[in-house]
Amino acid sequence: MTSEFFTGVTEPIRYGGPDSTDPLTFKAWQPNRVVLGKRMVEHLRPGVCFWHSFTWAGTDMFGTGTLDRPWITMADEMAGARAKMAAAFEFFTKLGAPYYCFHDRDVAPEGTSFAEFRDHLDALTDDALGYQERTGVTLLWGTANVFTHPRYQAGAATNPDPEVFAYAAAQVKHMLEVTKRLGGPNYVLWGGREGYDTLLNTDLRREGAQLARFLHLVVEHKHKIGFKGRLLIEPKPMEPAKHQYDYDSATVHGFLARNGLEGEYQLNIEANHATLAGHSFHHEVAYAVANGVLGSIDANRGDPQNGWDTDQFPNSVEDLALPLYEILRAGGIAPGGFNFDAKLRRQSSDRNDLFHAHIGGLDTIAQALLVAADLVERGELAANLDARYASWDGALGKAILEGGLSLADLEARVAAGAVNPVPVSGGQERLENLVNKSIWAVDRPAAG
Ligand code: XUL
Ligand code: CO
Numbered sequence: 030m031t032s033e034f035f036t037g038v039t040e041p042i043r044y045g046g047p048d049s050t051d052p053l054t055f056k057a058w059q060p061n062r063v064v065l066g067k068r069m070v071e072h073l074r075p076g077v078c079f080w081h082s083f084t085w086a087g088t089d090m091f092g093t094g095t096l097d098r099p100w101i102t103m104a105d106e107m108a109g110a111r112a113k114m115a116a117a118f119e120f121f122t123k124l125g126a127p128y129y130c131f132h133d134r135d136v137a138p139e140g141t142s143f144a145e146f147r148d149h150l151d152a153l154t155d156d157a158l159g160y161q162e163r164t165g166v167t168l169l170w171g172t173a174n175v176f177t178h179p180r181y182q183a184g185a186a187t188n189p190d191p192e193v194f195a196y197a198a199a200q201v202k203h204m205l206e207v208t209k210r211l212g213g214p215n216y217v218l219w220g221g222r223e224g225y226d227t228l229l230n231t232d233l234r235r236e237g238a239q240l241a242r243f244l245h246l247v248v249e250h251k252h253k254i255g256f257k258g259r260l261l262i263e264p265k266p267m268e269p270a271k272h273q274y275d276y277d278s279a280t281v282h283g284f285l286a287r288n289g290l291e292g293e294y295q296l297n298i299e300a301n302h303a304t305l306a307g308h309s310f311h312h313e314v315a316y317a318v319a320n321g322v323l324g325s326i327d328a329n330r331g332d333p334q335n336g337w338d339t340d341q342f343p344n345s346v347e348d349l350a351l352p353l354y355e356i357l358r359a360g361g362i363a364p365g366g367f368n369f370d371a372k373l374r375r376q377s378s379d380r381n382d383l384f385h386a387h388i389g390g391l392d393t394i395a396q397a398l399l400v401a402a403d404l405v406e407r408g409e410l411a412a413n414l415d416a417r418y419a420s421w422d423g424a425l426g427k428a429i430l431e432g433g434l435s436l437a438d439l440e441a442r443v444a445a446g447a448v449n450p451v452p453v454s455g456g457q458e459r460l461e462n463l464v465n466k467s468i469w470a471v472d473r474p475a476a477g
Contacts, residue, residue, distance in 0.1 A: 034116040037381045038123050042388060047472065053384060057399070057472065058391040060125065064402045065357065072357075073394055074366025075328075076128030076169040079135040081340065081372035082383055083117045088375075095375045106138035110153055118160040124387050128169035130217075130368045133204045134177060143196070147203055154207050161211065169366045170215035170261065170297075170325065171208030173200040176222045176269065184222045186243035187236035187274070194239060201243075202250055209256045214364035215325055216256070217297050218247070219263040224270030240274060241288035248293045259364060261297040261324040264313070266306040268338050277306040278316040285322075295324030299370055300348070301331040301338050314352040318359040325365025326352075328394060342371040342390040347468060349397035354404050358411070367394055396471070403467040410463060413456070 038053060045054025060070035086094025086101050094101070100116065103109030114136060121129055136157070137150035161167050175185035175197040183189060185197035201218070208216050223240055225231040244262075251260060262285075266276045275281045278296055285291050296317050303313040317323040330348065332339045343349060356362050369390050373382055404410055420426050425448075428434045442448045 032115075033119060034112075035119055035123060035380055035384070037379075038384055041123055041125050042384065053381070053388065055388060055395075056392045058388075058395040060127075064398060065405065067361075069395055069398060070127060071363070072361065072398055074128060074169065074363060075126055075391060075394065076130050076366050076368040077117075077121055077124065077126045077387065078368055078370050079117060079129060079131035081370065082120070083113050084135045085372060087373070087378070092375070095378050096373065097378060097380060106140075107149065107152070110136060110138055110149070111156065114153065114156055114160065118164055118166065120383065121166040122164050124384065124391075126166065126387070126391075128167060128366055128368070130168070130170050130172070130370075132172050132174035133200060133207065134174035139178075143199060150203065150207060154210055157211060168208065168211040168213035169368055170217045170258075171204055171211065171213050172217040172219065173197070173204040175200055176219075181222050184224070184236070185220070186240045187220075187223045188239075189232075189235075194243065198243065198246060201247060205247065205250060205256060206254060208258065209254060214258045215261050215297075216251075216258055217261045217263055217325075218244075219265065219297075220273060220275045221265070221269050223275065224267070224273035226271045237274070237284075241284075241290070244285075244288070244290055244294065248290070259324055260294045261365070262294050263297040263299060263302070263327065264306070265299065265302040265338075268305065277303070277308060278313045278320075278322065282316075282320050282322055294322070295365075296322045297325045297327060297365070297368075298323070299327030299329065300343065300352075301329045301340055302327070304331045305336075305338060310348060311351040311355070314355045318355050323356070323359055323362070323365070326356075326362060326367045327370035328367045328390060329369065329371035340370060340372045341374075342369065342386045343393045344389055346393055346396045346400060349394060350400040350404070350464065350468060353394070353397045353401035354410070357398075357401050357405050399471045400467045403471050404464065407463070407467065410460065413460060417453075 043054055044059050045051050045056065047056050049056060058069070060068065062069050064072060083098065084101075085096070086098050087096035088094050100109040100112040103112065117129065133150055136153045137146060140146045140149055175181055180193055180196060181188070184193070186194055188194055205216055220240070247260060262275055262281050264275045264277045264281050265273055267273055274284070278298060281296060285294055298310070298313045298317055300310040303310040314323065328343050329340045330343050330345065332341065369387060371386065371390060373386055377386070421430065
């Protein structure tokens, strides 16, 4: 292998503008463009994920790898891991992405024992620190893979065997420390195997208690080592398990509140996980904002005909504009960001396809940010919402909310004819037209 892997791209990808005919240029992503007083890159904090882009060979349940990832099959596993990291940082730099994310197992070979795995991870963390210093690319979040190895087939924290809980605890403890060393502002927990395939072999009460204990241990260790980043849980309703406990934003939020963990964890919300749960991505983000648990975003999309986690790159400005509008109104996503938890289609086997995919993703979130900013600046949606609920700031609304009126008091008012509500239009179509107005108005490419 030559020292460079992505030889088809020799210069960092530049902004070409909406009319550029060069597919290897950005059409909307301008990291330094100021939007609502802040640079695009500060609004979006985009990151590339290690697993789909560098650790996955393009396998699916019917076929072997199709992608050109020579490091995966190198006989010397540590040499392979180093080649992978070199290619990854070459890609981050040429793309111009400021952040990346990884699981412990994405970078470090398993070895023959936990101690050996930890040594591998520590050595590769040293390498990553060097790359970070040289390139300026830094970690958005770290996480531990406690779902691939067969020991986790029945869950990690929720396993019927406490030894598996202990093993997962060891991995998470170490990866939290690695994340701290790399200056990561977030640490993510995704419970892919924390759930069940059948209730016939599952004790829901025990598994819930185990999961809560695990999350408390992570909080304790975070404070013990002085990790200043945020802990994030990534909701997903199913896949790989038939049912996963961290089903959606509301379920996770309820679990945290019931177990004394509120305030300790925020959410890493993934677009395709929202749609798997039967929600829109907009709903999941809006729920998190409304309840103070917005943490970070895994940017991707599903396929409208497929019922699984296809993890495609985001390409719809319309789908992302309203989630971004919620984020802007909430004051932003930092210290979270937009991690492209997205993978190529397995036929996209040209090395440059990884650039095309990320260019499209970055352009889409950038354009959606412009639309969201336009919606904020016009202020029509916000004014509509304020007007719709304005009576709750009036005498009756305040008295109800402040606890000054009982059910009997309310009955007396209604019976006396003092209360006589008149239905008001929800105006959905009028509001949808406002959103389209911003989508169509923002930086439209010149016609012809
Ligand atoms: C799986 C998924 C994970 C998490 C990190 O669907 O999204 O890659 O983001 O474990
Ligand atoms: Co994800």
